[in-house]
Amino acid sequence: MYREWAPDPVLADRLVCVWTRVTASGGTGLVVPDGCVDLVWGPRGPHVAGPDTGPMPVAMSPGDRYTGIRFRPGAVGEALGVPVEALRDLRVPLTDLGGLPGLDAEAVSAAIAAAGTAGDGDVRDVRGVLGAVQESLAVRLRATPGPDPAAPVVAEALRTGRSVGEVARDLGLSERQLHRRCVRAFGYGPKTLQRVVRFQRAVRLARRGAGLAEVALASGYADQSHMSNEVRRLAGVPLRQLVSRP
Known part of the structure; x- marks a missing residue:
C-alpha cells in the first residue's frame, strides 16, 4: 500500500509530497532516479535518500513501513546541512547530518511504528507525525540558504x-x-x-x-x-x- 498527500502549504514550494508505504511482500524493490531527495523513516531508522543517478535496490520484508517527506527537484538547498551533491547515490542516517531542530528523530520513529499497529485507520496518525516533522523542517528552511530560483x-x-x-x-x-x-x-x-x-x-x-x-x-x-x-x-x-x- 502506498499513499501520499500534499505537503503543508507553507512548504509547497520546497516539497512534492509526504508519503507512506507498507510492503505487502518480501523481495528487492528498486528506487529509480526522479531528481528528488527524500527524508525517510524506515526499518533501518531515519535517513536521507540522496539524488540517484541509477537504480537503487532496497531489501524489503512483508509489513515493512517507509514514511517520508519528498523535496522537489532542485529545492533542497542546504536544509540538510550538507551540499546536495554530497548525498548523491547515498542513503545517509539523519543523525550523521545533525538531525532537525527541535525534532527527536527516534521519537518520530516510535510514533510511526505505533501508528502502524492500528490498521488502515493509522493514516491520520502518520499524517499527524509528518505534520510535526514538517514544522521542524520549516524552521531549518528559514535558517538556511534557499535553492537556486532558476x-x-x-x-x-x-x-x-x-x-x-x-x-x-x-x-x-x-x-x-x-x-x-x-x-x-x-x-x-x-x-x-x-x-x-x-x-x-x-x-x-x-x-x-x-x-x-x-x-x-x-x-x-x-x-x-x-x-x-x-x-x-x-x-x-x-x-x-x-x-x-x-
Whole structure:
C-alpha cells in the first residue's frame, strides 16, 4: 500500500509530497532516479535518500513501513546541512547530518511504528507525525540558504529536449557555470539532469498507456532503441516492466 498527500502549504514550494508505504511482500524493490531527495523513516531508522543517478535496490520484508517527506527537484538547498551533491547515490542516517531542530528523530520513529499497529485507520496518525516533522523542517528552511530560483526553469528546458548549450545561453551563462549551478541545485550536472527528467516523462506517459514509440518521441529520445537503453541504465529493467510494478 502506498499513499501520499500534499505537503503543508507553507512548504509547497520546497516539497512534492509526504508519503507512506507498507510492503505487502518480501523481495528487492528498486528506487529509480526522479531528481528528488527524500527524508525517510524506515526499518533501518531515519535517513536521507540522496539524488540517484541509477537504480537503487532496497531489501524489503512483508509489513515493512517507509514514511517520508519528498523535496522537489532542485529545492533542497542546504536544509540538510550538507551540499546536495554530497548525498548523491547515498542513503545517509539523519543523525550523521545533525538531525532537525527541535525534532527527536527516534521519537518520530516510535510514533510511526505505533501508528502502524492500528490498521488502515493509522493514516491520520502518520499524517499527524509528518505534520510535526514538517514544522521542524520549516524552521531549518528559514535558517538556511534557499535553492537556486532558476532550478525549475533549467529542469523544464532540459526536459523539452533543448541542449545544455542552448539552455546555458538562454540563461546568460556559460556551460561551465550552468554545470556548477546544476550540481549545487540537483546534485549532478545538466546532462545527468536531462537524462533523469526525460526518463521520468517517459515513465509518466507509459503509465498512461501510450505506446513505446509514442513515448520515445514525446519524451525527447532519438528513437525507441535510445529510450530502451537509457531506461535500462536508469531503472535496471525495461520500461514496461517498470511501469507494471505496483
